Amino acid sequence: MTAGLRSITLVRHGTTEWAASGRHTSVTDIGLTPDGRAEAMALWPFFRDRGRNFDGIYTSPLKRARHTAILAGFTDADPHDGLREWHYGRYEGKTSAEIHREWPQWTIFRCGAPEGESREAVQRRCRSLIEDWQKRGHEHVLCFAHGHILRALACCWLERELEFGDQLHLDAGSISCLGFEHQSPAVLFWNLHPHFCGGGRGAEPILRGTTHP
Template sequence: MEHELFLLRHGQTEWSANGRHTGRTDVPLTPAGENQARAAGLTLGTLRKGQALVVTSPRRRAVRTAELAGLVVDETTEDLAEWDYGDYEGITTADIRKTVPGWTVWSGPVPGGESAADVTARADKLLDRVRAALAETEVILVGHGHFGRVLVARWLGLPAQSGVHFGLDPAGVSVLGDERGEPKIEHLNIPPS
């Protein structure tokens, strides 16, 4: 692999600011989120070395983040969409725990949504495509918090549930690469500057 993979989480939305699980719901960026996206573009500009394939989730919060960051989107794909929270869409973890004590998306059931195995399969499919593209160009994936954390875990060969250990804040930039053939994290969750 000759090039690096950049992950950009979308900027702040009203739901991300108040901890509501936001998978399929297409909420817009807040004004603060728009500013974060612009700043993330500056951060990316200092890290990138050349041309890039830019792929986004189809959710407008991701597409708008890419646009405000100054990126030209080459493709949108559901493969990069956020974890499908099913019946927990729009609900906070604290509210879910009132009926399912100790629940987390990483270890608990997600009724009507995606399991960790489902998300793993989707992440692996996407990363197979990314690894092939990295032979030719840098790749920038613009997506979401939980799914981005799964991508980091799977990049390293860890189970999706290990994503719990990687924080990705709104408009945070992460860089994944390798060292002599071993996958590694170059940078994790650089805040927009």
């Protein structure tokens, strides 16, 4: 499935007001908080120090992701609708606590979103993303997007069911990288925080041995 495509580097956008309060945000197009802008700016020295070895750079068209890409130094990131957040439907703007009062067992990876996107629709979207990047001849892709769609994309890369997304925590302003280990799809590193370690320099032990910044 991943022939030709060697790595996907995932960046979750910086903090927004809704994210800080735990409210689910998909189609609502809100900007970054001051903390979110600081998280995004901390990405720039991380990528500067490691070069820009990407032949495909993409962002969700929503402004919280686009602004993160710009502040990280990637003003040339191409908007891609496939990177929009999982549509939460009736749960847009609600916190997990509010949702669980209605549906105690709910997680989006196991249940999807009522009046929003189903698990199957999101899985198709993620597979289409990977196929699109393959068709474009990309080897190393960088994408700026959102917590749930990036975790779903990781599940598809790893050839796991979407339920596995419940076991993948992804913070605002974090960097992760998918690639290969002995020809098998693998996580090269996950949920790295450049804003906690001086632009990423303190993260070198985590990155050592990988083949991509």
